Amino acid sequence: MDITSLIKDKALAVGFDLVGVTTADAVDDLHVGHLTEWLDCGYAADMGYMHRNFEKRVDPGTLLGGAKSVVCVALNYTPETQFDDNPEIARIANFALYEDYHGFMKDRLGELAAFLVETTGDGARFKICVDSVPLLERALAQRAGIGFIGKNRMLINPDFGLQLLLGEIITTVELTPDKPMEKTCGECDKCVWACPTRAIKSAGTIDARKCISYQTIENKGEIPDDIARFVGNNVFGCDRCIDICPYQKFAKEKAAKNKLFKFHPQRQNLKLKDILEMDEKQFEEIFGDSSLKRTGLQKIKATIRKCTAS
Ligand code: B12
Structure with missing residues (x-):
């Protein structure tokens, strides 16, 4: 070989x-x-x-x-289990449900x-x-x-x-390159219209200033009012433009196969209220090995206070 x-x-x-x-x-x-x-x-x-x-x-x-x-x-x-859409439950982007x-x-x-x-x-x-x-x-x-x-x-x-x-x-090793995958979305623009803040321009460019993922994960300051009203229970990241995509809906692989990649189902069921009442120790126990750690509990609480009625 x-x-x-x-x-x-x-x-x-x-x-x-x-x-x-x-x-x-x-x-x-x-x-x-x-x-x-x-x-x-x-x-x-x-x-x-x-x-x-x-x-x-x-x-x-x-x-x-x-x-x-x-x-x-x-x-x-x-994810192994799907999020049950309920405005009282904190919605955490799927990638962060894993370690x-x-x-x-x-x-x-x-x-x-x-x-x-x-x-x-x-x-x-x-x-x-x-x-x-x-x-x-x-x-x-x-x-x-x-x-x-x-x-x-x-x-x-x-x-x-x-x-x-x-x-x-x-x-530095010379390996045999594969052929690029030359495919496009064609006429489909479901993701462009599904994005609540219109962060995806029709040509496909993403304006991070409008992207809920940027605002809830990366933005260290306050989320602007015109974006905050669309964030809702998306307290960390956003999967809207992924969930709507027909390639996701009809994907043959329905769940991650690598069982060593640790999935934390309890992260899917936390109430917004539970997070607001959480202290740093509890946050560490639930999210210690997750991407939420870098964003921090205080930022997530600020997002909930600003973007939901909680
Ligand atoms: C900065 C960043 C972000 C920013 C900005 C997003 C963005 N679109 O750039 C924010 C914080 C918003 C973000 C969000 C997310 N991110 Co992010 N992010 C990155 C990071 C660090 C750099 C991305 C980058 O280079 N952006 C620059 C812009 C110019 O890139 P671009 O818009 O994709 O454009 C490029 C091409 O698409 C192409 N292009 C642009 N326009 C057009 C138009 C046409 C017609 C064509 C042909 C090509 C083309 O040219 C550009 C240069 O290559 C990468 C890791 C990395 N080092 O690459 C992860 C990465 C892209 N993120 C990732 C993930 C998972 C996410 C989220 C799903 C997380 C979440 N659930 O909230 C969201 C998805 C948002 C989205 N739809 O893009 C994964 C994506 C995996 C995948 N399957 O694509 C990456 C690769 C991390 C990883 N190692 O897995 N992210």
């Missing part, structure tokens, strides 16, 4: 749902142009880090000297990278990336054939849907 096939088999064996390979070349001008326009229009809101490291973000080769390939992986986070994915994915990518070095010899170098590294993860995953980018800007795989978390290994 060739090295690329061995690496791909190992990626699935360590627990990822999808794997693809692309070169370490810069993304094409289309992506560079979209990122430039997005930044220039102020759509990055107060995410100052999105303005930094532009060269690195568009060119994975600059993150590791001598880089030749990028192994792109995806982990399905479709914090950053550490989980980095550990498995570490195992995969160790295998890569073992298989190809001592000289192989690599860099592991999950979310926080300046990299256009969705553009690379599309180029590696894992999925296509939808109008809601999510990486969509026709079998798995949209609830996929992305990670990469940039490496």
